[in-house]
Amino acid sequence: AQTVTQSQPEMSVQEAETVTLSCTYDTSENNYYLFWYKQPPSRQMILVIRQEAYKQQNATENRFSVNFQKAAKSFSLKISDSQLGDTAMYFCAFITTDSWGKLQFGAGTQVVVTP
Amino acid sequence: KAGVTQTPRYLIKTRGQQVTLSCSPISGHRSVSWYQQTPGQGLQFLFEYFSETQRNKGNFPGRFSGRQFSNSRSEMNVSTLELGDSALYLCASSLGGGLTYNEQFFGPGTRLTVL
Numbered sequence: 001a002q003t004v005t006q007s008q009p010e011m012s013v014q015e016a017e018t019v020t021l022s023c024t025y026d027t028s029e030n031n032y033y034l035f036w037y038k039q040p041p042s043r044q045m046i047l048v049i050r051q052e053a054y055k056q057q058n059a060t061e062n063r064f065s066v067n068f069q070k071a072a073k074s075f076s077l078k079i080s081d082s083q084l085g086d087t088a089m090y091f092c093a094f095i096t097t098d099s100w101g102k103l104q105f106g107a108g109t110q111v112v113v114t115p
Numbered sequence: 116k117a118g119v120t121q122t123p124r125y126l127i128k129t130r131g132q133q134v135t136l137s138c139s140p141i142s143g144h145r146s147v148s149w150y151q152q153t154p155g156q157g158l159q160f161l162f163e164y165f166s167e168t169q170r171n172k173g174n175f176p177g178r179f180s181g182r183q184f185s186n187s188r189s190e191m192n193v194s195t196l197e198l199g200d201s202a203l204y205l206c207a208s209s210l211g212g213g214l215t216y217n218e219q220f221f222g223p224g225t226r227l228t229v230l
Binding site for chain 2: 033042043044045046047050052091093095097099100101102103104105106107108
């Protein structure tokens with residue numbers, strides 16, 4: 001079975017500080033993509049960052065970066081210089097190359113950024 | 116370019132009724148995926164359609180069905196509604212074809228309440 005585990009239900013961080021969200025996954029496939037999605041109170045799902053499993057270099061997008069450890073099946077997200085607008089539910093997800101339309105999500109981590 | 120649209124945005128039904136939800140993808144996108152989001156089960160994949168064919172299916176009972184039209188618009192239908200079907204239903208569209216992953220863009224969701 002393919003699973004995604006996010007062990008932190010909620011995290012709080014002050015503005016301008018850094019927070020790291022953890023995610024582990026399990027799949028027997030070799031070809032897959034990993035993602036972090038953000039879902040603010042509006043419920044609109046927004047892609048934050050993605051990582052191709054065949055790439056060793058960790059992906060970065062402005063203040064967001066990942067630490068991808070393929071052997072450990074770990075995929076953490078670091079949010080630097082946190083802003084109030086980063087307050088949202090964050091979901092880790094992956095997709096395998098044999099099921100392009102099927103994203104599998106973790107349970108989510110609620111991030112609250114405080115002034 | 117217009118984003119993914121879902122109609123209706125909110126729906127209230129009673130147990131035993133049936134419901135049809137609609138999703139219009141981004142122009143040019145041929146793949147539509149559907150997800151159910153509940154507080155208890157999180158985000159779960161329902162099914163994916165590509166060029167009018169169901170390509171992937173999640174683990175949901177036969178009461179949940181879908182289809183896709185030639186213009187790529189998709190509908191999902193839930194028959195004999197149960198209280199547990201109350202959820203946010205999200206659809207996502209992508210280009211869908213090819214050997215590399217194409218990003219899924221999410222709609223705002225339809226909030227279904229079953230009384």
